[in-house]
Amino acid sequence: MIAKKGKVSIIDVAKKAGVSPATVSRVLNKTAKVSPKLTKKVLSAVSELNYVPDPFAHGLKTKRTRSIGLIISDITNPFFPELARGVEDYVSSMGYSLILCNTDAKPESEKRYVELLLNKGIDGLMFTSLRVGEDFIRSLLSDSVPCVLVGRKPENIEGLVYVVTDNYKGGCIAGEYLISLGHKRFVHVSGPLDNSAGRERLSGFIDTLKKHKVKEENIRVIESDFTMEGGYKSAGDILRLKFLPTAIFFANDAMAIGALQKFWEEKIDIPETFSIIGFDNIKVSSLVSPPLTTISQEIYKIGQISARELIKIIEGEKGDSTILEPKLIERRSCKCIE
Amino acid sequence: MIAKKGKVSIIDVAKKAGVSPATVSRVLNKTAKVSPKLTKKVLSAVSELNYVPDPFAHGLKTKRTRSIGLIISDITNPFFPELARGVEDYVSSMGYSLILCNTDAKPESEKRYVELLLNKGIDGLMFTSLRVGEDFIRSLLSDSVPCVLVGRKPENIEGLVYVVTDNYKGGCIAGEYLISLGHKRFVHVSGPLDNSAGRERLSGFIDTLKKHKVKEENIRVIESDFTMEGGYKSAGDILRLKFLPTAIFFANDAMAIGALQKFWEEKIDIPETFSIIGFDNIKVSSLVSPPLTTISQEIYKIGQISARELIKIIEGEKGDSTILEPKLIERRSCKCIE
DNA sequence: CTGAAAGCGCTTACAG
DNA sequence: CTGAAAGCGCTTACAG
Numbered sequence: 206m207i208a209k210k211g212k213v214s215i216i217d218v219a220k221k222a223g224v225s226p227a228t229v230s231r232v233l234n235k236t237a238k239v240s241p242k243l244t245k246k247v248l249s250a251v252s253e254l255n256y257v258p259d260p261f262a263h264g265l266k267t268k269r270t271r272s273i274g275l276i277i278s279d280i281t282n283p284f285f286p287e288l289a290r291g292v293e294d295y296v297s298s299m300g301y302s303l304i305l306c307n308t309d310a311k312p313e314s315e316k317r318y319v320e321l322l323l324n325k326g327i328d329g330l331m332f333t334s335l336r337v338g339e340d341f342i343r344s345l346l347s348d349s350v351p352c353v354l355v356g357r358k359p360e361n362i363e364g365l366v367y368v369v370t371d372n373y374k375g376g377c378i379a380g381e382y383l384i385s386l387g388h389k390r391f392v393h394v395s396g397p398l399d400n401s402a403g404r405e406r407l408s409g410f411i412d413t414l415k416k417h418k419v420k421e422e423n424i425r426v427i428e429s430d431f432t433m434e435g436g437y438k439s440a441g442d443i444l445r446l447k448f449l450p451t452a453i454f455f456a457n458d459a460m461a462i463g464a465l466q467k468f469w470e471e472k473i474d475i476p477e478t479f480s481i482i483g484f485d486n487i488k489v490s491s492l493v494s495p496p497l498t499t500i501s502q503e504i505y506k507i508g509q510i511s512a513r514e515l516i517k518i519i520e521g522e523k524g525d526s527t528i529l530e531p532k533l534i535e536r537r538s539c540k541c542i543e
Numbered sequence: 544m545i546a547k548k549g550k551v552s553i554i555d556v557a558k559k560a561g562v563s564p565a566t567v568s569r570v571l572n573k574t575a576k577v578s579p580k581l582t583k584k585v586l587s588a589v590s591e592l593n594y595v596p597d598p599f600a601h602g603l604k605t606k607r608t609r610s611i612g613l614i615i616s617d618i619t620n621p622f623f624p625e626l627a628r629g630v631e632d633y634v635s636s637m638g639y640s641l642i643l644c645n646t647d648a649k650p651e652s653e654k655r656y657v658e659l660l661l662n663k664g665i666d667g668l669m670f671t672s673l674r675v676g677e678d679f680i681r682s683l684l685s686d687s688v689p690c691v692l693v694g695r696k697p698e699n700i701e702g703l704v705y706v707v708t709d710n711y712k713g714g715c716i717a718g719e720y721l722i723s724l725g726h727k728r729f730v731h732v733s734g735p736l737d738n739s740a741g742r743e744r745l746s747g748f749i750d751t752l753k754k755h756k757v758k759e760e761n762i763r764v765i766e767s768d769f770t771m772e773g774g775y776k777s778a779g780d781i782l783r784l785k786f787l788p789t790a791i792f793f794a795n796d797a798m799a800i801g802a803l804q805k806f807w808e809e810k811i812d813i814p815e816t817f818s819i820i821g822f823d824n825i826k827v828s829s830l831v832s833p834p835l836t837t838i839s840q841e842i843y844k845i846g847q848i849s850a851r852e853l854i855k856i857i858e859g860e861k862g863d864s865t866i867l868e869p870k871l872i873e874r875r876s877c878k879c880i881e
Numbered sequence: 882c883t884g885a886a887a888g889c890g891c892t893t894a895c896a897g
Numbered sequence: 898c899t900g901a902a903a904g905c906g907c908t909t910a911c912a913g
Binding site: 566 | 883886888891
């Protein structure tokens with residue numbers, strides 16, 4: 206039932222069916238018309254012998270592996286499992302496999318992975334960060350390696366397909382919401398600012414506050430790194446600030462959740478002391494307490510769309526970029542302070 | 544810099560170095576002694592031409608892909624990212640790649656994946672569930688497909704290497720701990736009982752309670768499924784019970800966390816109303832509130848060891864099974880009710 | 882230690 | 898529509 210051992214080859218099938226190997230290949234790959242009579246013979250020989258084409262021999266001619274690589278920083282960051290699941294569900298439905306690569310957002314590690322994958326044969330690559338640098342991506346693109354960028358916009362790379370949420374708008378929504386609740390003093394714990402997602406959430410938020418005449422002195426920005434540990438640490442930093450905010454916007458849920466832990470340890474009541482809002486709407490956000498108010502991205506869907514576009518590109522079509530809408534999810538980590 | 548296009552082959556390298564392709568192959572694969580002189584020539588030709596061996600041609604001869612498949616139910620269940628990370632870190636350090644497969648624990652889906660992977664060429668397989676059935680695994684083993692079972696013991700499969708925590712002992716520890724806190728009435732929310740991990744945690748727990756003379760009527764078992772959703776639902780079931788426990792042992796943290804949410808929604812104080820203990824010590828357990836007391840498994844390490852053993856088997860050595868010790872992690876979801 | 886040659890198992894012009 | 902044959906890019910007995 207399983208291949209791997211006593212290998213039956215295309216020649217065995219051809220003999221059994223009384224045709225040439227070429228004919229077997231043609232019916233299996235539907236790469237040319239074959240008469241119904243021979244088709245039937247071939248098919249029954251295939252199933253009798255339980256023939257499975259050798260992937261290497263096939264690849265040697267076609268140069269295709271039906272595998273794609275997903276490059277992420279860390280599957281342990283709760284944003285990525287949902288993304289990976291979206292990707293995997295789609296690619297597997299198309300007969301592709303997903304190779305998972307954790308780079309911890311280190312440039313060398315990212316580069317090493319990409320080269321490893323390319324050398325083993327991969328049909329396409331999905332990036333969630335661009336630590337390798339833009340030149341590297343450009344060279345991939347010009348070697349026509351199918352690529353898709355997930356969760357952020359490429360800055361300066363012609364022709365790189367991407368799938369994102371409108372991060373700027375998400376920042377605006379967070380700002381509008383906190384303002385509507387009557388808040389006057391704000392902290393933003395941002396993502397890494399070398400990353401467009403981090404930058405856009407920041408500027409959407411700040412622009413909105415300024416639009417509402419919040420003064421500079423009532424806004425603080427702390428740069429962090431999108432991890433739970435980073436969020437935990439930033440909560441400590443906030444408590445050491447002389448400036449006391451009434452509301453904190455974390456650029457993602459993972460950081461907000463890390464901060465929630467710190468506040469809990471310090472016996473600081475949320476939302477009584479600080480209103481907190483996150484970004485992403487990862488699964489656990491509804492499970493922490495208080496349940497986290499957040500700006501949601503459709504993470505699973507982003508994964509699926511990215512996968513769909515990547516496979517389109519692999520199969521020779523043109524990929525399209527897409528921008529999804531963020532949405533406010535009100536839970537209980539913010540309060541009205543009128 | 545990137546391969547894929549204008550392909551330079553082993554023949555180009557051979558010409559440039561003034562040797563035969565065989566010699567190039569030998570220095571690259573260290574498969575026979577080559578004189579230092581030629582070795583040097585070959586190496587410099589390789590790097591000048593930036594030669595990368597074709598993975599398909601290589602595989603056609605060697606039948607190896609340096610990829611392994613990890614079969615899990617759902618990467619979105621927070622147990623699996625930590626496991627996957629452990630596996631991936633190890634395999635990538637050995638030059639292997641990890642193919643991720645989410646089966647939702649459905650037998651057909653599991654089977655489909657295994658066959659897909661085998662057909663594309665995979666060097667080894669890691670299972671976290673055995674929904675495909677034992678016969679299937681046995682046939683893999685007899686076709687000498689390297690396999691490792693992770694997180695549970697095989698029931699009846701000769702020669703299947705496994706890596707687990709001592710689940711029975713973990714159940715005992717949970718029981719002893721709750722007893723030591725003075726509890727008298729218990730609910731156990733178990734994992735699926737067709738799974739040895741679920742069964743062993745259950746029996747360790749129950750055996751311990753009985754050893755301490757807890758009467759049957761003071762113990763209830765609710766079978767669930769190791770998911771957060773399942774835990775949430777079971778919390779509802781508990782609240783509808785006429786029987787009121789003082790302590791609840793969840794067979795994993797994901798379920799405990801789902802239950803915590805339900806209790807929070809129902810305004811039931813933990814640990815005041817119920818003491819709660821989980822199993823696994825997944826990352827978020829320390830982040831929920833109250834922080835979850837649990838029996839820890841070294842998930843990341845399990846992943847690493849499994850990967851190590853699998854690669855040993857792939858490379859022709861004998862793999863060893865290992866059993867790790869569970870450990871009590873006291874946090875704040877249990878209280879003493881003396 | 883080194884090379885010429887066969888062969889891994891397919892696919893695909895080329896002919897008919 | 899079908900087959901004989903070349904070729905994909907390596908590896909590995911076989912000889913020397």
